[in-house]
Amino acid sequence: MRPVKVAVIGAGPAGIYAADILTKEHEQATVDVFDRLPTPYGLVRYGVAPDHPRIKEIIKALRRVLDAERIRFVGNVDFGTDVTFEQLRRHYDAVIVATGAMADRPLDIPGIDKQGSHGAAEFVSWYDGHPDVPREWPLEAESVAVIGAGNVALDVARMLAKPADEQLTTEIPQNVYEGLRANRAKDIHVFARRGPAHLKFSPMEFRELSHSPSVDVVMTEEGFEIDDAGQEAIQKAKSTKLVVDTLLKYLEKEPTGAPHRIHLHLMQAPVEVLGDDSVTGLRTEVMQYNGDGTVSGTGEFRDWDVQAVYRAVGYLSSELPGLPFDHTTGTIPHEAGRVLEGGAPKQGAYVTGWIKRGPVGLIGHTKSDAKETIESLLADVDTLPPAPAEPDDLLDALRAEGVELTLLENWNALDAHERALGEAAGRERIKVVSREDMLAAGRGGAPGA
Known part of the structure; x- marks a missing residue:
């Protein structure tokens, strides 16, 4: 050729x-x-x-x-x-x-655009120090809803629940640490439309949800339903079985009284974000299996007292x-x-x-x-x-x-600068956030973190 x-x-x-x-x-x-x-x-x-x-x-x-x-x-x-x-x-x-x-995939339900309703991708970009998102994030809500049954939903719930000081071993920038330190969230509610065998969590990430001594994972029997399609999924995939096994452990575990709690709610579909201008709650509909792995609504609704909603329903x-x-x-x-x-x-x-x-x-x-x-x-x-x-x-x-x-040599200089910032704080790396500071570090300058 x-x-x-x-x-x-x-x-x-x-x-x-x-x-x-x-x-x-x-x-x-x-x-x-x-x-x-x-x-x-x-x-x-x-x-x-x-x-x-x-x-x-x-x-x-x-x-x-x-x-x-x-x-x-x-x-x-x-x-x-x-x-x-x-x-x-x-x-x-x-x-x-x-x-x-x-970008965040949209969730077409009434009220989704209210103040206090966020896309998970935006939040992820903030706590990962992306240069194109605001440096501050509103974290005033004490009770938060996370909509989704994948790893991003887990990441959002975990980042909201863990105390900021537990993140000081990571590469988070100073503005993210300061934001998380002011976070008022105590109860994080994760909602999934289907039951245990249809969650998209990775087994390892799901187990790690409870690794913080400051966080209890709370699971009840409500929504813990496995239909024939679910049983087949468990038998076919080891990862599905591991996720269900972890759910059972959370179900059996007694709360420790930790100051932060992640609540798992299965068979609950979001139908409306409540409130006038700002989020004051989330309405969900209880779901039921149709016999083929799909679900449909029962007509039974429940309102949850939350002040913020994060949708983690996929990237776009x-x-x-x-x-x-x-x-x-x-x-x-x-x-x-x-x-x-x-x-x-x-x-x-x-x-x-x-x-x-x-x-x-x-x-x-x-x-x-x-x-x-x-x-x-x-x-x-x-x-x-x-x-x-x-x-x-x-x-x-x-x-x-x-x-x-x-070019690569500029990235090498920025990489070395972030590692030097981390070394001074006893960490592997601290990310530089602003584009201007990143470019300056790449040129060999001395920007802020």
Whole structure:
């Protein structure tokens, strides 16, 4: 195959895996991995709870990929603003879109837009120190509802329940610590529409919910229903059985009198957020199984006294300028990773990761997804017209327009600065939050935390 120059949009796991597989499968491939943030790693850096350092171990593997000779990281470039798809195609033979999913999927119930009702993704971005979200977060509610039955719901509940001082072993920035220290939440209520066998929690994360000595996990028999479909799910998947076993342990465990409590409510579907302008409660409907694993409402409703609501019902990808987008699925239409426009492949355009298949599966699933896309690209190489200009010409043009690019050496400087901040406080790292400070650290400056 002839040499090929490829641009990847998005430096999270999906984009980095795609670059890795391509350069290993094609010895004459070079890849520039762009990201709108000054840093790589995407949701691993800005979507994983700070008290889950084991998951962040994946950064070590991603870093080895970025160190490869034919892969270049180019940060602080906003696709659609600083550079367009058409511009990229003039400098690269192909473009792979791997922008993931950062927005909250909407929950269409009355009152969801009241003050005190939040998307979980926004909260996650705040406590992970994302530079594009406000530095402060309202944490006045003493009783909080979290809607969802996946790992993000667990992360939100745990971060709201754990005292701030227990987070001082993590990489949270100072503004997040100060915010959590002022948090007034005592009771966190997690609501799931279905029963034990249909929860989407990872077993390890679910067990860790009770690891804080300051938190009791409270579970009652109400909603603890397992239908035939649930029994089948338990028998088929070890992870499902482990989740149900953990639920049973929570059900049997006596409360310790801890100052914070996470309450688990099964078979409860949210139907309305209550209050005039601000949240004063959540109304749920008791659900029942239909015999096939699905559930329907019973017509029995219950009101919960909460002052804040977090919806953790899934992430959603955002539409990108110059590329087709399916607003129903929140994905870019494709066939085996080839972007489809009007039902036909868009020349030189490929997609991988959550914006390709939706925000489902764990980080490891992204590898097989990227492999399919790269196989399609490699099959098309000889039919792709060579780009008339060089990638370096584009980077020079961006610099001339005032875009401050961050390359791997800049990330290395920022990384070293964050580690130095952490070392001074007896921690592994303290994140730098503002974009300006991140760029200054990348230049070798001395910004604040």
